[in-house]
Amino acid sequence: MLADLFTGSVLIGLLASGIRLATPYLYAAIGETFGQRSGVLNLGVDGIMLMGAFSAFYVVFKTGDLVGGVLLAMLVGLLMGLAMAFISVTLNAEQGISGIGVYLFGLGMSDLLFQKLINNVQTVSGFPVAPIPFLSEIPVIGQIFFTHNVLVYGAYLLVPIAWFVLNKTTLGLKIKAVGENPEAADTLGVSVAKIRYLTVSMGGLLSGVAGASLSIALLNVFQFNLTNGLGFIAIALVYFGGWRPTWVLMGSLIFSFVNALQIWVQVVGIPIPSDIAVMTPYILTIVVLVISAQRVRPPSALSKTYERLE
Amino acid sequence: MTDKQILPSGHPRIDSLEMRGIVKRFPGVLANDHVNFDVRAGEVHALLGENGAGKSTLMKQLYGLYHPDEGQIIFDGEPRVIHSPKDAIQLGIGMIHQHFMLVDSLTVAENVALGLPSTRGMMTDIDRVTKRICELAEVYGLDVEPDAYIWQLSVGQQQKVEIIKALYRGAALLILDEPTAVLTPQEVDDFFVTLTQMAKDGHALIFISHKLHEVMAFTHRVTVLRDGKNVGTVNTVDTNKNLLAEMMVGRPLNFIRNYKTIECGKPRLKVENLSALSDRGVPALKNVSFEVCAGEVLGLAGVSGNGQPELAQVIAGLRPSTSGKIMIDDETLTGSTPMQVIEKGVAYIPEKRNVDGLIKEFSVSENLILRDLDREFYSKNAFLNMNNIAKRSADLVKTFNVKTPSIDTPIKSLSGGNAQKVILAREISRQPRVLIAAQPTRGVDIGATEYIHERIIEQRETGTATLLISEDLDEIFALSDRIAVIFHGEIMGVVDRKDATLQSIGLMMAGEQPPETQAAE
Numbered sequence: 001m002l003a004d005l006f007t008g009s010v011l012i013g014l015l016a017s018g019i020r021l022a023t024p025y026l027y028a029a030i031g032e033t034f035g036q037r038s039g040v041l042n043l044g045v046d047g048i049m050l051m052g053a054f055s056a057f058y059v060v061f062k063t064g065d066l067v068g069g070v071l072l073a074m075l076v077g078l079l080m081g082l083a084m085a086f087i088s089v090t091l092n093a094e095q096g097i098s099g100i101g102v103y104l105f106g107l108g109m110s111d112l113l114f115q116k117l118i119n120n121v122q123t124v125s126g127f128p129v130a131p132i133p134f135l136s137e138i139p140v141i142g143q144i145f146f147t148h149n150v151l152v153y154g155a156y157l158l159v160p161i162a163w164f165v166l167n168k169t170t171l172g173l174k175i176k177a178v179g180e181n182p183e184a185a186d187t188l189g190v191s192v193a194k195i196r197y198l199t200v201s202m203g204g205l206l207s208g209v210a211g212a213s214l215s216i217a218l219l220n221v222f223q224f225n226l227t228n229g230l231g232f233i234a235i236a237l238v239y240f241g242g243w244r245p246t247w248v249l250m251g252s253l254i255f256s257f258v259n260a261l262q263i264w265v266q267v268v269g270i271p272i273p274s275d276i277a278v279m280t281p282y283i284l285t286i287v288v289l290v291i292s293a294q295r296v297r298p299p300s301a302l303s304k305t306y307e308r309l310e
Numbered sequence: 311m312t313d314k315q316i317l318p319s320g321h322p323r324i325d326s327l328e329m330r331g332i333v334k335r336f337p338g339v340l341a342n343d344h345v346n347f348d349v350r351a352g353e354v355h356a357l358l359g360e361n362g363a364g365k366s367t368l369m370k371q372l373y374g375l376y377h378p379d380e381g382q383i384i385f386d387g388e389p390r391v392i393h394s395p396k397d398a399i400q401l402g403i404g405m406i407h408q409h410f411m412l413v414d415s416l417t418v419a420e421n422v423a424l425g426l427p428s429t430r431g432m433m434t435d436i437d438r439v440t441k442r443i444c445e446l447a448e449v450y451g452l453d454v455e456p457d458a459y460i461w462q463l464s465v466g467q468q469q470k471v472e473i474i475k476a477l478y479r480g481a482a483l484l485i486l487d488e489p490t491a492v493l494t495p496q497e498v499d500d501f502f503v504t505l506t507q508m509a510k511d512g513h514a515l516i517f518i519s520h521k522l523h524e525v526m527a528f529t530h531r532v533t534v535l536r537d538g539k540n541v542g543t544v545n546t547v548d549t550n551k552n553l554l555a556e557m558m559v560g561r562p563l564n565f566i567r568n569y570k571t572i573e574c575g576k577p578r579l580k581v582e583n584l585s586a587l588s589d590r591g592v593p594a595l596k597n598v599s600f601e602v603c604a605g606e607v608l609g610l611a612g613v614s615g616n617g618q619p620e621l622a623q624v625i626a627g628l629r630p631s632t633s634g635k636i637m638i639d640d641e642t643l644t645g646s647t648p649m650q651v652i653e654k655g656v657a658y659i660p661e662k663r664n665v666d667g668l669i670k671e672f673s674v675s676e677n678l679i680l681r682d683l684d685r686e687f688y689s690k691n692a693f694l695n696m697n698n699i700a701k702r703s704a705d706l707v708k709t710f711n712v713k714t715p716s717i718d719t720p721i722k723s724l725s726g727g728n729a730q731k732v733i734l735a736r737e738i739s740r741q742p743r744v745l746i747a748a749q750p751t752r753g754v755d756i757g758a759t760e761y762i763h764e765r766i767i768e769q770r771e772t773g774t775a776t777l778l779i780s781e782d783l784d785e786i787f788a789l790s791d792r793i794a795v796i797f798h799g800e801i802m803g804v805v806d807r808k809d810a811t812l813q814s815i816g817l818m819m820a821g822e823q824p825p826e827t828q829a830a831e
Binding site: 172173183 | 375410412413416424426427
């Protein structure tokens, strides 16, 4: 019976959904990578995602405008990122605590707005599948990689862009310097606050898109706590990836493939308790984190506030 | 602009810089009180003063990190306002900070390029930067490897990177904030050669220090600050160490002491083939062996990061050893808990005074009795005896000359020197058999240093075996009967103070074996 489960078409379906499911993790984790490389740990990712998910969903629910939905999600994400930057950079608050505050705000606020403005679970028609001409016609490969919606492609494009920015641009150099030794950057005329504002608000913007990818591209629905902790997994993936975009991509893929498999196992009705199945990706995350923790060193100034005067 | 005004780096020189009537206030402190200071092209001007005299504050205003409340900064005759380090760099000012401002995980070239506009717009132009670094390195005789990562470099090389970094930015005036604190004597010599050449080439150099012999050796003028005020500016050739010290402290100091040679009987502290790991799990101590006799000070010299804190921690019972033995008289100390170590008569002045030695939020009196809490004099049946504690604390504060408003003042409001005296009082008031003093005067002003040194000598006279761990060679030479040198976790050699020279100790600190004659007992 198990052999039947892994026929060619099933495998292709599994891999394709793995590719698709990695989308929100990628947006959120790449955004968080920038913040952490500059020394800011934003634990509020999940809350920003929820607000992004709701804003996008609301626009699409009311107007059907998908692009408008993504743009509003970006704006909301940006504003929440700015708020996080204001608290942790300007006010120099403890980053871990302010991030939890941002998370709880997003969790509560998105639900409040949902209840006031929509009130019951509805679905929308989200981003349609947009097969890439020619490439999508390649057998197997085409179905796995090139038959997705725009937000999925966007997430994968983000990885080389992020790599390029971090490793080849003056901005990347500044981000890394601020995250490793903010004092040194400061003495060279690099504004620590400016860089951190930039990375944290960009991270917020990308978290907003991550939320939108859930509510108007993958699930096409909104409900209380839609993300179900996905933003926290994204933070874990940043650590797993050793603060490098390519490794963050690897982590996201491993995680989402296991997730796709787990969903599939439940759908086919293999007699494994569903709770156990749902747990596997999370257990995997913990195991992977414990292993990877011994491998790379985080940015030296991660989660440390910077003040010039002693 | 004539040819003469161009420096070898290709940038214009600064003929004169003057800071006039600078006032800087911090909450509750007048850090600079109408200070005047000036420096000219071709000159090394020393800025001398104790900790807290206002040297760094003054220079941070020149570099744009702080802004003066009053006063003027005048460049080549024109008053300028410096808003930020960026402004300072643009005017041709470079600063070499005491703690290097380098990003370990980036390469030399990346560190140099950081914060500068690139010729390729948004993208970095590391290749061009690399080429220019090589040019500058050539002209100034500074050998650096542009592709090396900072963490791969020795401290001396990192300092060269700092100089290149400043020159690359067109620095004509360099502020050097205690640049020799982390170097071995040979590295210091190299460094002075470079600086002297730079001055000859027309750079203006400001040398912040409290090491008098360095100031005497290679500067042209000296300005002394005390308590935020000018004491005076003198030509180096017209002064001497004692006069400068008097200007710094405000009273004459005793520099030369005569120590008796002690006949060593049985060693009191004996360390045999001791090995231990660092926090990162790599060997920090490798087969370390030495002895300290009763009534002797053994100085342990070495550049920072060669296993000194690990050694102190192993002896104090704070870090496990992987092999070897520690004996105090005839008792084994290896494997004891910190409390057992204390009870066997070991006193410990830790290197990181604010982390391992004191609880900053606690009061002077609480810190004074912290380790003797369980003695019946201080507590009975879990209740503290407040009367006895207050009485004893007041005594100690008086005996050890701790300057504090009261015994209930939190340690964090005391100066470094006074905080150190609190540790000293707590540790040596118990008449220890062994004293481990790690960097006892780091960050402590000259007055308190003198006091702490006197107390260590006093301990020696009463028969305590002292292990003095210090990166300050002046201190090692002033107090030690014998000197051991540690390098990469190994003891390079032990020599008598009277046979030791700065040169021989310096070579060992850089990892060279001592000549046979000195190694033999």
